[in-house]
Amino acid sequence: MTGFAATLRTETASDWQAAITHRFVDEIFAGTLQDQHLRPYLVQDYQFCDAFVALLGAAIASADQFAARVRLSQFAAMVTSTENTYFQRCFDLLGVPDADRISPPLAPVTRQFQQLMQEAAATRHYASALAVLCVAEGLYLEWAGQPDRPLPQSGFQHAEWITLHANDFFRDFVGWLRSELDRMGTGISPAEQDEARQFFHRAVALERAFFDAVYTGALDPRA
Secondary structure, eight states, X not given: OOSHHHHHXXXXXXXXXXXXXXXXXXXXXXXXXXXXXXXXXXXXXXXXXXXXXXXXXXXXXXXXXXXXXXXXXHHHHHIIXXXXXXXXXXXXXXXXXXXXXXXXXXXXXXXXXXXXXXXXXXXXXXXXXXXXXXHHHHXXXXXXXOTTSOOOSSOHHHHHHHHTTSSHHHHHHHHHHHHHHHHHHTTSOHHHHHXXXXXXXXXXXXXXXXXXXXXXXXXXXXX
């Protein structure tokens, strides 16, 4: 693969590979991920949704083509419907109270990821928004979209988190995101390329750190 997106993926190969082959991934596929780990993971992950949708909004606003705005809007509709419903069903299953669904104490890595998305949105640069989106969605596609691994039979909380990130709609969207980042990478200034690169690198490091935090207790600040 060539292009700006592939170049950034290569530059972050160590953290990227560590994330997509993480213990978390192995356990969710095996159906052995314990509720004590899944619960804080989902509670903290849900706190990204607001900043993530705002980032999608910034990408829609800064996109240079109407067709791009349509694709991003379609994806935003999925995040705010199907994915949001998954979270709520899991919260019911795991007994998460309303306070922890709406405004739980935030783990440091959660705050850092929220800040990253807010900073990328605030640039009003389409390429920087795309860089973060390519990580947030592309990394999840790579760990979830492993055709040689069967879905777990342990319950929807494991299997659906995989299938939400491994289906034709999602796969096609990630491919489009990467092609958009490639397209923008050829036309923006070196300074804007560097800005997008920094956001991409930071996002990959935070994805790995978030998975690591599942097992250190860092995702549950009250523990």
